[in-house]
Each structure stands twice: as structure tokens, then as C-alpha cells.
Amino acid sequence: MPETDIALIDMSVLEQVAPIIRNAAHPLRLRILDFLRQSDGPRNVTNIVEACESGQAFVSQQLRILKDQGILECRRTGSFVYYQVANPAIFHLIDCIRSQQRCG
Amino acid sequence: MPETDIALIDMSVLEQVAPIIRNAAHPLRLRILDFLRQSDGPRNVTNIVEACESGQAFVSQQLRILKDQGILECRRTGSFVYYQVANPAIFHLIDCIRSQQRCG
DNA sequence: GCACGATATAGGGTTCTTGTGATATACTAG
């Protein structure tokens, strides 16, 4: 009887976690996360747009997606909005990509 | 000058890696990977279908997606096809989900 | 050859994602 009672991760957990990973796994969003990873603290949207070399509207939408997933959080200071990572677990992904440039 | 020369992961790397992670980040495909993670060796399609509690055709399609991404590999033995993980880096994802049941 | 179990593929409707251009909102300075 080698295999009958393997304890697998519960399907409900996978259903909860999959969209978070899936939403992070986009080139521009990984770039945002990597940029925040390499930064000392929160960064405002203009900083992020520059790091992404992409359009403002598009970056703003990606920030919203990451925020809606609970991956990022933000606070407004004057006319600037500063973003930072809300759930540091996502850094495992970034670090994994950094360490081996082809992992998953 | 606090931030001008941060070394970010190259965009071409992110573009290469994103679809791999994205393709793994699906509940059923995570289940497949978790099942293979917890198994001692390769498993055939029937085993995997049972572990997934899903339809044979659908699971077969997911296996193909994972194989096309280079995440899985397979070999035929008689009328059975045995799948196993081709790139163990993907186990980092699974282990991360296992260790903290809400990471990314 | 035939029948059967194991696996893969095709077809297709529905829904989600992507990236863009235009526009709206928020805040500051004057």
C-alpha cells in the first residue's frame, strides 16, 4: 500500500492561493514587486512607472490588481500615493526568480 | 541619490518566468504538482485523475499544459503514461503554500 | 482482426485578461 493516504493540500486552500500567485505572475507586476523588493521603503506611482518603463494608466491598473489581491497596500501623502508590499510572503517568489533565473 | 541604480531582474527574464508560474497557479494544476510532490515517484494519469477528483479529459489537458511549460515530463510504459516534475524549482511554490497557507 | 482500458485531442461557449487612449478625480500652488 504505497500511496493511498497521501495528505494533499486542501482544494479550498489551492483555490484561495492560486489567484494570488496568478496575479503576481505577470511580467509587469513582477517588475513592480521586484522594484519594491529592492527599494528601502514605499514608492510612489511615478517612481514605479519609471521603473516599469510603461504607461501610467497601465501601471496604475496593475497596482490596483495587486492591491485588490492583498499583495500591496498604499497610503496617500499629499498628492502622492505610496505603495508597499502588504504580504512579504510574495518575496519568496521574487527571491526564487532572482536565485535561479528560470524557477517557478 | 537613494534609488537611481537599483538592479532589477531583467524584463526578458520576467517575461520568460511569468507564464511558467502563471500556468502552475491554477487550483487543479497545483493539486497535480502537490500530488507529485507527495508521491515517491512518477504517477500515471489514472492516479492523478483520482487525486484530482476531476474529469479525465480535463486533467489530461492540464497535464499537457504543465508539460508544454517544461514543468512536467512523462514517459510511456505499456498503456500507462507516467508523469513527474521536470523542474524541481516548482516545488518551492508548493512548499511555500504548504508552509504558510496563504503565501504567494 | 476485435474489444477494452488508458490517454489525448477537438470543438465550442463562456468568461477573464491584456494593453491602449481618453477621461476623470485628487491635491497643490498661486
Added chain:
DNA sequence: CTAGTATATCACAAGAACCCTATATCGTGC
């Protein structure tokens, strides 16, 4: 209030993902 910068949202068309049913292929045994 006005102008200007910073940020968010809307609308949309092209494409991709999802998941199902039906069917095809491959291998074995007779």
C-alpha cells in the same frame, strides 16, 4: 478659482483561459 501635476478609472477590442462533451488514438490481450 485656475493651472498643473499625480493618480485612478472607463471603455473597448483582441486574445487567451476555462471547462465541458464528444471523439480519437494508443497499447494490450484474445
